[in-house]
Amino acid sequence: MKAFVYxxxxxxxxxxxxxxxxxVPKDNEVLVKVHAASANAGDWHLLRGEPFxxxxxxxxxxxxxxxxxxxxxxxxxxxxxxxxxxxxxxEVFGDVSGSGFGAFAEYVSVPESAxxxxxxxxxxxxxxxxxxxxxxALQGLRDTGRIQPGQKVLINGASGGVGTFAVQIAKSxxxxxxxxxxxRNVDMVRSIGADHVIDYTQEDFTQNGQQYDxxxxxxxxxxxLDYKRALHPKGIYVMVGGxxxxxxxxxxxxxxxxxxxxxxxxxxxxxxxxxxxxxxKALLETGKIKPVIDRRYPMSEVPDALRYLETGRARGKIVxxxxxxxxxxxxxx
Ligand SMILES: NC(=O)c1ccc[n+]([C@@H]2O[C@H](COP(=O)([O-])OP(=O)(O)OC[C@H]3O[C@@H](n4cnc5c(N)ncnc54)[C@H](OP(=O)(O)O)[C@@H]3O)[C@@H](O)[C@H]2O)c1
Numbered sequence: 022m023k024a025f026v027y028x029x030x031x032x033x034x035x036x037x038x039x040x041x042x043x044x045v046p047k048d049n050e051v052l053v054k055v056h057a058a059s060a061n062a063g064d065w066h067l068l069r070g071e072p073f074x075x076x077x078x079x080x081x082x083x084x085x086x087x088x089x090x091x092x093x094x095x096x097x098x099x100x101x102x103x104x105x106x107x108x109x110x111x112e113v114f115g116d117v118s119g120s121g122f123g124a125f126a127e128y129v130s131v132p133e134s135a136x137x138x139x140x141x142x143x144x145x146x147x148x149x150x151x152x153x154x155x156x157x158a159l160q161g162l163r164d165t166g167r168i169q170p171g172q173k174v175l176i177n178g179a180s181g182g183v184g185t186f187a188v189q190i191a192k193s194x195x196x197x198x199x200x201x202x203x204x205r206n207v208d209m210v211r212s213i214g215a216d217h218v219i220d221y222t223q224e225d226f227t228q229n230g231q232q233y234d235x236x237x238x239x240x241x242x243x244x245x246l247d248y249k250r251a252l253h254p255k256g257i258y259v260m261v262g263g264x265x266x267x268x269x270x271x272x273x274x275x276x277x278x279x280x281x282x283x284x285x286x287x288x289x290x291x292x293x294x295x296x297x298x299x300x301x302k303a304l305l306e307t308g309k310i311k312p313v314i315d316r317r318y319p320m321s322e323v324p325d326a327l328r329y330l331e332t333g334r335a336r337g338k339i340v341x342x343x344x345x346x347x348x349x350x351x352x353x354x
Contacts, residue, residue, distance in 0.1 A: 023348045024126030025323045027209075030070030033324035033331075036089075036125075038348065044123075044130035044133035047185055048103040051133050053113060057149035058124035058320070059092040060339045061182060062262065065331045067122070071263040081228035082169055089323075090124025090341075091116050093131075094139055095221045112139040116152035116293040124149075125323045125341065127348065137298045140305045148305075150338035151186075155301045157291040158187035158237070159312045162194065165259045165289040166235045170195030175226060175233040175251065178240030179215060180206035183261055185337045187237050188215050189310040201226055201231070201240075207335055213313060227251045235259070241267040245274055257285040313337030321348045 022043045025036045044054045067089055070076045079085050094114040097107045107113060115136035120255045123129040139148045161183075162168045164181045168305040179200030191198045192214040200215035207218045219226050227247040233257045236248055242262025248258050268288065275286035304310040317335040318326040320343035329338050 022127035024088050025090075027089070028067065028087065029083060030068070030076070033065075033068065033327045035329075036068070038321065041057060041257040043128050044142070046099055046101040046130045048101040049132050049134075050101045050120075050130045051097050051101040051104050051107050051136065052128055053093060053095040053345055054098045054128055054137070055093050055124060055126060055320075056095040056145035057093070057343060058090045058149075059149045059182075060151075060323075060330050061091055061153050061325050063091060063118070063153070064089045066326050068327060072268075074265075084293065086122045088123040088126050088129075090122055090126070091118035092123045092149050092152045092154075094115055094130060094145040095129075095198040098128065100133075106114045107136065107138075112145070113137065113138045114145075114148040114152060115295070116156065118153065119293045121269075125320065127343065135293065136297055137295050137302050140302050141263060142308075143165065143305060145344065146317060146340045146342050147312050147314065150182075150297055150314055150340050150343070151301060151305065152293070153291065154182040154338060155190070155304075156191050156293060157183050157289075157302060158239075159297055160291055161237050161259045161261045161289045162187060162191055162235070165186045165287050166257055168194045168196055168235055172196045172234035173199070173200045173232075173320075174235045174237065175201065176215075177201045177226070177236065177238045177248075177260070179210045179218070180336050181239055182335060182338045183239040184211075185213055186310060187239065187261075188213050189275075190239070190304065191235075193304055193309040193323045199226070199231075209313065209336060213311075220289070220302060221344045222312065232256065237261060238263060241271070243267070245271050245278075245286060249278060249286065250283045254283050257272050257287065260286075260288045314339075314340055317342055319343070319348070 180202035
């Protein structure tokens with residue numbers, strides 16, 4: 022099968038399209054023919070081995086997992102002997118990051134616990150846009166943030182992969198949602214349901230006197246003590262992503278802030294599981310959330326897709342299409 026493989030950390034050029042052996046599903050696994058995959062910020066961190074923490078977890082000198090890509094949507098081709106949940110032909114989607122990644126390939130073999138049947142009302146490429154980003158948004162809002170109906174919730178980074186899901190999921194929980202993004206994304210963020218939109222090029226939400234019950238931050242680029250100011254006295258700040266320095270700052274300062282006052286601050290790490298994916302699937306089926314797709318690339322252009330994602334300017338998600346199953350060139354898609 023064809024797959025984008027990398028043997029050394031580096032820029033997207035180190036990804037090589039190679040012919041490798043098709044995986045064979047283990048007893049608890051299913052083999053999925055990948056119809057679409059989506060790219061996540063995590064992919065380019067793993068590609069470059071940055072920040073250094075990534076290397077401690079995924080290989081100090083060389084990447085432990087050679088094929089990137091966490092999110093897939095595709096069709097089950099074969100099932101392992103103990104995998105009874107799916108049958109060949111089933112249309113599934115899921116996050117394969119917990120089982121060694123591998124979405125940027127023609128086939129991937131994954132534990133069936135990482136998959137859920139694809140909602141019938143969306144296409145493969147839309148489904149592939151969902152798992153990682155929506156589960157991060159859901160877990161950040163519901164599990165760490167303890168979101169409640171009627172709360173004032175602010176999503177920083179509302180126009181990105183995680184943020185576009187976070188706005189819609191927070192609305193589905195009955196919150197009053199404020200999205201923060203740049204000028205060019207204001208209309209889009211309003212169109213996905215934000216009650217208020219703050220253009221960060223015009224207004225600083227940490228300085229305008231407004232306070233929120235819950236801040237979900239997918240774009241933390243300033244001192245977390247600035248964010249503390251924008252919290253209601255009993256509010257909680259949840260850092261999902263942003264700059265490395267802010268992440269470390271949050272790891273050390275957030276517990277201290279939480280212990281010494283009424284405001285809470287926390288970081289979160291997405292834990293992929295099929296219960297949360299099923300929860301997200303129900304939101305998709307009822308139309309409460311819809312993936313926002315910025316760009317679609319053919320699967321043959323994974324390096325270009327990651328180059329674009331690395332700019333940090335994606336509006337929603339970036340998907341890789343392999344709908345004709347051949348890593349088609351752009352003209353063939
Ligand atoms: N903790 C976890 O388990 C977890 C899971 C998934 C992702 N993450 C992390 O979460 C972060 C966001 O992921 P993502 O997929 O949403 O990334 P993304 O799609 O690459 O985010 C791009 C978006 O960020 C916005 N942005 C950039 N600077 C901003 C600023 N100063 N203020 C507000 N928005 C800004 C951009 O909007 P403009 O162009 O309008 O500026 C763009 O729409 C990444 O750091 C990722 O690694 C963490």
